[in-house]
Amino acid sequence: MKTVLITGASSGYGRQTALHFHEQGWNVIATMRTPREGVLPESDRLRIVELDVTKPDSITAAFDAAGAIDVLVNNAGVPSISVFEGTPMDRVREVFETNTFGVMATTQAVLPRFRERGSGVVVNLTSSVVLGHMPLSAVYKASKMAVEGFTASLALELAPFGVRAKTVEPGACLKTNFAARATNGASLDELVPAPYAPWAEKAMADFTGQELFTKESDVAETVWRAVHDTTGQLRFPAGPDAVQLAQAK
Secondary structure, three states, X not given: OOEEEEOOOOOHHHHHHHHHHHHOOOEEEEEEXXXXXXXXXXXXXXXXXXXXXXXXXXXXXXXXXXXXXXXXXXXXXOOOOEOHHHOOHHHHHHHHHHHHHHHHHHHHHHHHHHHHHOOEEEEEEOOHHHXXXXXXXXXXXHHHHHHHHHHHHHHHHHHHHOEEEEEEEEOOOHHHOHHHHHOOOOOHHHHOOHHHHHHHHHHHHHHHOOOXXXXXXXXXXXXXXXXXXXXXXXXXXXXXXXXHHHHHO
């Protein structure tokens, strides 16, 4: 029976991916920065492990507790919406610390195991922002584009050892309350300098008024497909809006 370790599994895409793999009969290690009971079903095939991807000691402890795994799904991330001029550099570093460096750190922790065994899959969740011209996302898009480039090169390095690396590019999901999380509860007026306000308001209205959105199940099913893909495909858009952007690109 195979085992998947999923970061950021307390809610959203990570939680749904944990449920999906569990339903398919896999062992699931659902990691959370702050473990919470009740968000996932009790099962002898599902364990909750504490993991903060920004802390090296936490990464070491989590992988020691996990034992042997077959797949790493890097889902943990923080959203960010604002114009760049109004984004403090501390916030920029916070976004990259989780979205980019956290992905690299957990990946580096698992690679020796995969390489020595001659098998394993790393799936890094990025975002549909990498597929098109998205306003209010300069910092977030930069952090996710970095992961796209990282994964593309990583896949070449790992291929000789029978290890695969993929990206899944989720579209926008209203259920995850992305906008509220991206602003830490602040209003757009508080985050956007006044000269940008009219443009930013229209950009947000266009975003929330789009016709196509992604469901959490779309992402979970796409991660499952990426894990099992042996065709060499690197990038997997997830959700109808992401697929549309990928086709247009």
